Amino acid sequence: MEALNIVIRGIFIDNMIFAYFLGMCSFLAVSKKVSTAFGLGLAVIFVLTITVPVNWIINENILKEGSLAWMGSAYETIDLTFMQFIIFIAVIAAIVQLVEMIIEKVSPALYGSLGIFLPLIAVNCAILGSALFMVQRDYTLVEATAYGFGSGSGFFFAIIALAAIREKLKYSNVPDGLRGLGLTMLITGLMGIAFKSFIGIVL
Amino acid sequence: MKFLREILDKQKPLFEKGGKFEKFYYLFEAQDTFMFSPNTTANNKGVQIRDAVDLKRMMITVVIAMLPCLFFGIWNVGKQHALSTGQELDLMAQILIGLKVVLPIVIVAYVAGGLVEVVFVVIRRHPLNEGYLVSGMLIPLVMPPTIPLWQVALASIFAVVIAKEAFGGTGMNVLNVALTARAFLYFAYPTNISGDVWTYFGDSTPADGFSGATALSLGAATTTGESSGELVAQLNQSGFSFMDMMLGYIPGSIGETSTIMCLIGALILVGTGVGSWKIIVSVFGGAYFMGIIFNLIGANDFMLLPAHYHWVIGGLAFGAVFMATDPVTAAQTEKGKWIYGFLIGVLTVLIRIFNPAYPEGIMLAILFMNVFAPLIDYYVVGANKKRRLKRATV
Numbered sequence: 374m375e376a377l378n379i380v381i382r383g384i385f386i387d388n389m390i391f392a393y394f395l396g397m398c399s400f401l402a403v404s405k406k407v408s409t410a411f412g413l414g415l416a417v418i419f420v421l422t423i424t425v426p427v428n429w430i431i432n433e434n435i436l437k438e439g440s441l442a443w444m445g446s447a448y449e450t451i452d453l454t455f456m457q458f459i460i461f462i463a464v465i466a467a468i469v470q471l472v473e474m475i476i477e478k479v480s481p482a483l484y485g486s487l488g489i490f491l492p493l494i495a496v497n498c499a500i501l502g503s504a505l506f507m508v509q510r511d512y513t514l515v516e517a518t519a520y521g522f523g524s525g526s527g528f529f530f531a532i533i534a535l536a537a538i539r540e541k542l543k544y545s546n547v548p549d550g551l552r553g554l555g556l557t558m559l560i561t562g563l564m565g566i567a568f569k570s571f572i573g574i575v576l
Numbered sequence: 577m578k579f580l581r582e583i584l585d586k587q588k589p590l591f592e593k594g595g596k597f598e599k600f601y602y603l604f605e606a607q608d609t610f611m612f613s614p615n616t617t618a619n620n621k622g623v624q625i626r627d628a629v630d631l632k633r634m635m636i637t638v639v640i641a642m643l644p645c646l647f648f649g650i651w652n653v654g655k656q657h658a659l660s661t662g663q664e665l666d667l668m669a670q671i672l673i674g675l676k677v678v679l680p681i682v683i684v685a686y687v688a689g690g691l692v693e694v695v696f697v698v699i700r701r702h703p704l705n706e707g708y709l710v711s712g713m714l715i716p717l718v719m720p721p722t723i724p725l726w727q728v729a730l731a732s733i734f735a736v737v738i739a740k741e742a743f744g745g746t747g748m749n750v751l752n753v754a755l756t757a758r759a760f761l762y763f764a765y766p767t768n769i770s771g772d773v774w775t776y777f778g779d780s781t782p783a784d785g786f787s788g789a790t791a792l793s794l795g796a797a798t799t800t801g802e803s804s805g806e807l808v809a810q811l812n813q814s815g816f817s818f819m820d821m822m823l824g825y826i827p828g829s830i831g832e833t834s835t836i837m838c839l840i841g842a843l844i845l846v847g848t849g850v851g852s853w854k855i856i857v858s859v860f861g862g863a864y865f866m867g868i869i870f871n872l873i874g875a876n877d878f879m880l881l882p883a884h885y886h887w888v889i890g891g892l893a894f895g896a897v898f899m900a901t902d903p904v905t906a907a908q909t910e911k912g913k914w915i916y917g918f919l920i921g922v923l924t925v926l927i928r929i930f931n932p933a934y935p936e937g938i939m940l941a942i943l944f945m946n947v948f949a950p951l952i953d954y955y956v957v958g959a960n961k962k963r964r965l966k967r968a969t970v
Contacts, residue, residue, distance in 0.1 A: 407954050537950035538750050546744035548700060559742055563751050566759050567947045570923070570940030573933030 376519035379512075383523020389499040390531040390561070391568035396499030400532055401557050403490045410536035412476075412483040413490060414529030418522065420472055420494055421503055424465050425521030428504040429514055431460060461504045462495075469495040499528055535560060584608050602697045606704035631746075634850050635706035641844035641851075642713050642898060645831040646682075648824060650674035652834070653721045653776055656827045661780040677721050677776050678830055684725045686712040689732035696741045707746035707753075708736070714754030714898060717831025718891070718939075719761075720769060721776040727765055731757035751946045752905045755939055762939070770935070774827035790827060791816045791889045792928060792935035798877035807877045808885070821888040832894035835887065842897040851901035854910065855917040859896035860887060862921020870929060878929050886925055895938035896920070900945075907949040909956040916952055920945045 389395050396417075403413045434440055438452035473491050477484045484491070494500060503524050507517045538560055547556055590596050591604040609632065654670030654677075657663075665673070689712050697704045715732055735757035740749045761769050774790055775782075794810055811817070820826055824834025832838070845851030867883025874880050886892060900906060900920050907916035920941045927937030934940060 407951070534948050534951050537954045538947070540954065541950045542743065542748070542750075545748035546702065547748075548742065548744070551742055556742060559738060560750060563739065563756065564947050566756070566763065567751070567940065567943040569759075569763065570927055570934065570937065570944055571931070574927075574931045 376515050379516055379519040380523035380526070383520055383525075384527040384530060385568070385571040386574055387524070388527040388531060388568055389502065389524045390528060391565040392572065393502065395502040396497045396528060397561075399490050399493060399497055400528070400535065401554060401561070403487070404532050404536040404539055404557070406486075407533055407536040407540060409483075409486045410532045411529075412480075413487055413494075414525075414532050416472055416476065416487070416491065416494060417497070417499065417528045417532075418525035420465070420468055421500060421521040421525035421528075422518065423521070424461075424468050424500060425503050425507050426514060426518045427468070428461050428464055429507060429512070429517040431464065432457065432508055433514075436460065457505070457508065458501075461501060465500050465504070466495040499524065531564070535564065599698055602701060602703050603694065606697075609703075632706045635710050637848050637850045638710045638845065638898070639713055641841040642710075642717065642831070644837040644840045645717060645834065645894065645898075646678075646713070648834045648837045649717060649830040649832075650678045652824060653677050653830060655825065656775045657778065657780075660775045660782050660827070661777060663780065673776070673778070678716065680725055681716040681719060681721075681723065681728050681830070682713070684728045685715040685732045688729035689715070689736045692733050692736045693741070696736075696745070700741075700745075702745055705746035707740075711735070711740075711753040711757075715757045717894070717898075718754060718758045718829050720773040720828075721830055722773045723761070723768055727761055727768060731761045734760045747904050749904055750950075751943055752899055752902050755899055755943055755946075758939055759943060774829070790935070791821060795878040795881065795889070795928065796932045796935045807881045810877075811885075816889075818885065818888060821885075829891060829894075832891035835893040838893035838897045845897065845901065851897065852903070852906070852913055854913040855901045855906055856896050858914050858917030859892070859900050859921040859924075862918040862923075863887060863892055863925050864921070865918075866922045866925035870925065886928070890928070890936045891938050892921075892924055895924075895942055899938075899942050905946040905949060907952045907956075909953050909960075912949070912952040912956040915956075916945055916949055919948075 383389075386392065390397070390400055399413060399417075404410050432440075434443070436453045436457055438454065439449055441448035441451045441453075469492065472494075473484075476487070476491065503521055506524075507520055510520075512520055535557070539557065542556070542560075551559070587604065588608075591598065591601045593601075595601075597604070651667075651671050651674050654665070654672065654674035657673050657677075658665040658670055686708075689708055693704065693708050696702075712732065715728065715735070719728060735753045739751050739753050739756035740746070743749045758769070791811055791814075794814060794816070795807060798807055798810075816826055821833075822835050824837060826833050842851065842856055846853045846856070863886045864883045867881070867886045870879040871881075871883060896917075900917060907913050920938070923941035923944060924937040927934060927940060931937070
């Protein structure tokens with residue numbers, strides 16, 4: 374039950390985009406077409422669902438203070454939390470490489486349309502953010518997996534909704550200065566207002 | 577009418593390219609078309625049937641459909657004023673008080689938003705549309721009667737600039753303009769648009785025993801454990817019987833209290849084909865469906881509220897009839913309209929019951945579904961394509 378709550382929270386209440394404004398770069402850049410956004414959203418879900426639990430295991434068994442106790446009593450006092458950033462990033466980068474290879478093999482069309490943004494998932498702040506939030510909130514392994522999946526799905530819904538809006542806006546007579554990114558920023562803000570409906574819900 | 581036409585024709589060269597007032601061409605065009613559009617007139621000889629419905633006619637129809645809500649709202653503001661301050665006022669006095677409160681709000685909303693629109697028309701040189709006649713009327717109807725006028729002006733300007741003109745003007749916006757205005761105030765100045773603001777007091781002080789609670793705040797109180805007991809009984813005790821809420825003798829935003837008046841508006845909209853009955857029906861259906869589900873769960877007293885109460889409480893009827901049916905921001909495919917409306921109803925009841933921070937869910941539910949409407953359309957169209965491709969035998 375707790376895991377389900379975390380998934381729902383990740384999608385609607387603690388949405389990575391609209392509640393924390395993390396992962397904006399790919400959110401703004403890869404949302405011109407629904408099909409591409411759909412692919413990137415799926416890739417983010419996939420990467421998050423894998424990296425968050427993997428990072429959890431590493432954090433619990435190696436990085437946390439006293440977690441090296443399994444190696445012997447001499448290691449009981451070692452605290453490697455200062456390594457969190459670098460280790461988490463390394464794990465994420467490795468897994469993104471894996472995803473890239475899989476997508477290239479399975480769907481070359483999607484691989485082509487995602488372009489540079491697929492490797493850029495590695496530095497997507499939403500991914501590292503999730504890993505750090507997971508540590509901060511003291512999740513268990515199951516909860517961490519649910520959290521990864523939930524926040525990935527939140528990103529997925531946000532980006533396909535934005536892409537659908539932008540496809541529709543192709544036919545609009547937008548003021549010159551706002552064409553492209555300017556208007557997208559405005560839409561993101563307005564979507565944020567709409568998503569505010571869920572902030573404050575206690576599950 | 578002929579001499580009017582002649583006067584306008586005489587002025588026309590002044591406003592056309594190279595004329596003296598070239599800049600103001602679209603202002604001229606606006607008043608020209610306001611009176612003479614569509615300018616196809618039936619032939620004198622023989623019988624023709626011509627359907628001349630266009631954007632302007634549609635917008636005027638919506639404004640007419642809103643009038644019952646406006647008139648009732650004006651009277652209700654006065655009535656609630658009399659009730660809460662314990663004065664004995666006759667009908668005329670109540671209406672006068674209502675006029676004194678409501679008219680300035682309507683005028684400010686029209687003037688502030690309208691001026692911004694005119695500036696955009698002149699600078700960007702696009703035609704002036706009647707769209708703002710509707711938004712400018714909707715904004716006052718969803719405001720509490722005690723709202724400061726400068727906030728009405730600010731919200732109207734914000735909504736017109738950010739939610740509409742930035743997207744290219746009428747017909748291009750993603751979010752409903754009037755709801756954006758309200759949401760803007762809701763998050764920017766929460767103390768002026770939530771809590772104890774639903775009754776106009778003026779110079780008088782509230783009578784003894786006046787609580788200032790609304791039906792929704794009573795409901796929300798049961799979810800947070802502040803009060804308990806059967807909600808229907810509580811509502812009846814505080815003057816929110818089903819009939820009262822249906823007719824609208826309750827405090828609330830200016831135009832939304834009366835479900836009956838909203839339904840009259842719905843009849844006008846659906847009868848003239850301006851509003852989509854599918855959306856209206858599915859919003860009510862979605863709310864009822866969710867109400868029944870919560871009845872079955874029944875974890876607190878608000879969940880046990882009979883499902884049809886959700887129809888008359890708060891602004892659900894007003895939102896369903898006038899906001900959700902906005903043809904620009906709603907889903908545009910027929911199947912999409914069912915999904916869109918149903919989800920609005922479901923979300924509204926969800927937010928009401930789960931989110932004590934926002935007692936009323938319809939505003940945010942509609943905004944939320946506005947955001948997802950293009951996506952619904954995208955997938956409905958996609959599914960249709962797939963279905964037809966399957967049928968093709970090439």
